[in-house]
Amino acid sequence: MDHEISEILKQQGIERFGFAELNRPLTMDFYLSWLADSKHGEMSYLQTHAEKKSNPQLLLPKANSAIVVALSYLPHPEPHVSKSFKAARTALYSRGKDYHHWMQARLNEVCGALKLKYPKYEFLSFVDSGPVLERDLARRAGLGWIGKNTCLIHPKQGSLFFIGEIYTNLSLKNDQPMVTDHCGTCQKCIEICPTGALAERSLDARKCISYLTIESKSVPPRELRGQIGDWLFGCDLCQTVCPWNIKFFKKEIYLESQELNRADLVSDLNFILSSSNKMLAKTFKDSSLSRASGNKLKRNAIIVIANKKLIELKEMVTSYQEHKYFSELCLWAIKELNDGAVNSHCVRPSNLRE
Ligand code: B12
Ligand code: SF4
Ligand code: SF4
Numbered sequence: 001m002d003h004e005i006s007e008i009l010k011q012q013g014i015e016r017f018g019f020a021e022l023n024r025p026l027t028m029d030f031y032l033s034w035l036a037d038s039k040h041g042e043m044s045y046l047q048t049h050a051e052k053k054s055n056p057q058l059l060l061p062k063a064n065s066a067i068v069v070a071l072s073y074l075p076h077p078e079p080h081v082s083k084s085f086k087a088a089r090t091a092l093y094s095r096g097k098d099y100h101h102w103m104q105a106r107l108n109e110v111c112g113a114l115k116l117k118y119p120k121y122e123f124l125s126f127v128d129s130g131p132v133l134e135r136d137l138a139r140r141a142g143l144g145w146i147g148k149n150t151c152l153i154h155p156k157q158g159s160l161f162f163i164g165e166i167y168t169n170l171s172l173k174n175d176q177p178m179v180t181d182h183c184g185t186c187q188k189c190i191e192i193c194p195t196g197a198l199a200e201r202s203l204d205a206r207k208c209i210s211y212l213t214i215e216s217k218s219v220p221p222r223e224l225r226g227q228i229g230d231w232l233f234g235c236d237l238c239q240t241v242c243p244w245n246i247k248f249f250k251k252e253i254y255l256e257s258q259e260l261n262r263a264d265l266v267s268d269l270n271f272i273l274s275s276s277n278k279m280l281a282k283t284f285k286d287s288s289l290s291r292a293s294g295n296k297l298k299r300n301a302i303i304v305i306a307n308k309k310l311i312e313l314k315e316m317v318t319s320y321q322e323h324k325y326f327s328e329l330c331l332w333a334i335k336e337l338n339d340g341a342v343n344s345h346c347v348r349p350s351n352l353r354e
Pocket of ligand 2: 197
């Protein structure tokens with residue numbers, strides 16, 4: 001039966017997968033202590049999900065196994081979106097369509113094909129947002145080890161992939177052993193993290209740029225703003241520094257922004273700040289960037305403007321000063337711009353903004 005399932009997955013174009021028994025995650029205690037230390041910040045859903053993460057049968061009664069799938073995002077499988085930036089720096093995973101939609105749809109198709117073959121059994125798929133401890137599950141399915149950057153890494157494919165899974169009441173045999181830890185004495189991810197968010201295999205989300213630019217609704221604390229650098233959405237540093245990604249992606253990954261055209265960056269950030277939130281939502285509807293609301297994108301843009309000393313956008317930043325959410329951030333950004341200003345010409349603030 002396991003062989004037939006493998007064939008169905010391959011027919012559906014899924015090459016990298018494994019099976020895991022559905023029981024309490026091996027790292028559940030770590031997860032609970034991580035929550036108890038409040039390292040999840042504002043992501044209260046992680047707390048709510050704890051019970052179902054611990055007991056997968058609460059999601060699908062009598063579930064025995066999970067089919068765990070890894071899909072690489074370099075190159076991005078769904079790169080075409082209505083608008084992408086020319087120069088603003090966004091995480092590699094986000095440079096395409098929102099995987100919560102297309103990957104979920106692909107897994108739903110796989111569930112459909114499995115149901116056809118095994119009509120008496122149940123299949124339920126999740127991608128990212130479900131109450132599943134995905135890295136733990138994928139590790140148990142033999143898809144990689146958990147690195148010191150907390151990412152799941154495969155010795156032959158690096159870590160630049162998404163994880164999704166299908167719960168089922170079929171009993172599937174796990175035929176891939178867990179991958180042994182290949183981090184050794186390396187500490188590169190911990191050393192490069194600009195905000196010091198990483199300790200070995202534990203990430204303080206409250207300090208992670210990915211959290212600060214995507215998940216958190218708050219304006220980042222002053223002491224972390226400078227470290228966000230030019231990241232507009234997400235961060236890849238602890239992965240792009242990893243020798244296991246460098247080995248497989250070589251010239252496709254960068255630590256620094258690629259040679260940036262300042263005018264393009266100004267144009268991207270100006271677009272964000274001069275658009276209404278409604279317009280931003282419409283523009284990025286199909287893209288991963290839709291995970292951040294208009295105000296979050298604007299907040300991030302103001303931080304990048306300050307950090308990159310884009311004095312051309314000072315007037316635009318100033319135009320947000322009266323807005324309750326942005327006012328303290330604007331004061332900080334204007335001070336940063338004044339401190340580092342070299343030359344100035346203003347961009348006309350748009351009346352499209354809310
Ligand atoms: C919340 C969340 C975040 C938070 C917190 C991340 C974190 N490391 O905790 C933030 C917003 C910061 C984030 C960032 C990113 N995320 Co995220 N995130 C999640 C989410 C929804 C939950 C993760 C979670 O429960 N975190 C809590 C901590 C405690 O759990 P954990 O990270 O899984 O850590 C486990 C290990 O560290 C392990 N562990 C701890 N100590 C030890 C010790 C030993 C010896 C061992 C073996 C294991 C071990 O136990 C922990 C609990 O199981 C998952 C999807 C899901 N449903 O699981 C995606 C997920 C983990 N994210 C993903 C991605 C792609 C990212 C980013 C790369 C996006 C980006 N470029 O900006 C970054 C990577 C940052 C990083 N270094 O982790 C992918 C990871 C794929 C992979 N190859 O690992 C996932 C699986 C989404 C998906 N479906 O593909 N994310
Ligand atoms: S994603 Fe960036 S900020 Fe977050 S832990 Fe990795 S290097 Fe640090
Ligand atoms: S950078 Fe080094 S320590 Fe960090 S995950 Fe990669 S191999 Fe492990």
